Amino acid sequence: MEVKIEASWKQVLEEEFGNEYFVKLTEFVKSDYAKNTVYPPPGFIFRAFELTPFGKVKVVILGQDPYHGPNQANGLAFSVAKGVRLPPSLMNIYKEIESDIGKKTSNNEGELESWAKQGVLLLNATLTVRANSAGSHQNKGWESFTDAVVRILSEKKEGLAFVLWGNYAQKKGSIIDESKHLVLRSAHPSPLSAHNGFFGSKPFSQTNEYLILNDKEPIEW
Numbered sequence: 001m002e003v004k005i006e007a008s009w010k011q012v013l014e015e016e017f018g019n020e021y022f023v024k025l026t027e028f029v030k031s032d033y034a035k036n037t038v039y040p041p042p043g044f045i046f047r048a049f050e051l052t053p054f055g056k057v058k059v060v061i062l063g064q065d066p067y068h069g070p071n072q073a074n075g076l077a078f079s080v081a082k083g084v085r086l087p088p089s090l091m092n093i094y095k096e097i098e099s100d101i102g103k104k105t106s107n108n109e110g111e112l113e114s115w116a117k118q119g120v121l122l123l124n125a126t127l128t129v130r131a132n133s134a135g136s137h138q139n140k141g142w143e144s145f146t147d148a149v150v151r152i153l154s155e156k157k158e159g160l161a162f163v164l165w166g167n168y169a170q171k172k173g174s175i176i177d178e179s180k181h182l183v184l185r186s187a188h189p190s191p192l193s194a195h196n197g198f199f200g201s202k203p204f205s206q207t208n209e210y211l212i213l214n215d216k217e218p219i220e221w
Contacts (some may be wrong), residue, residue: 025141047075
């Protein structure tokens with residue numbers, strides 16, 4: 001079965017594509033796209049990998065599901081297309097950026113492509129979702145696939161910064177080797193939990209300090 005994913009990722013994830021869970025997952029996803037409205041658009045499912053090839057990854061930010069409203073999900077965790085109204089979590093991320101590093105971001109700039117191109121892998125645990133139905137593609141196999149992504153990054157690379165917001169991401173991050181990577185944990189930026197430890201956590205400055213310490217270019221957030 002042919003999976004259209006960026007070449008360097010295809011090489012390191014080759015074994016996953018032949019696994020029974022991935023074959024079943026592909027059948028489910030194709031069937032649901034044929035019957036229902038599913039996000040993101042099919043060509044954007046693996047967009048995070050296209051914009052951030054394996055060799056370029058410096059930072060990993062883990063999300064849960066893609067956005068499930070019209071014109072929102074674009075294949076990058078927490079990101080929306082230019083001109084689309086900012087979701088509450090992304091608004092809070094921007095507030096923390098301003099508080100942490102003093103950078104103010106415009107309210108119509110929700111596209112995080114510039115981060116991805118600098119080496120920030122914006123990875124959702126589940127890469128697809130049915131319209132208006134949060135969690136509808138969970139427990140179908142995506143989590144096993146994205147676990148493999150995190151595990152391979154942890155094993156094959158050194159000096160990465162993993163940013164884990166909320167309990168879901170933190171559980172997923174349990175396979176990261178913290179002896180050779182930075183792992184930043186805090187509450188999720190959603191309005192329900194941002195005041196419980198996301199605001200003031202300074203993930204952006206901490207990430208850049210760590211990258212500089214490891215002789216890597218800091219991210220322009």
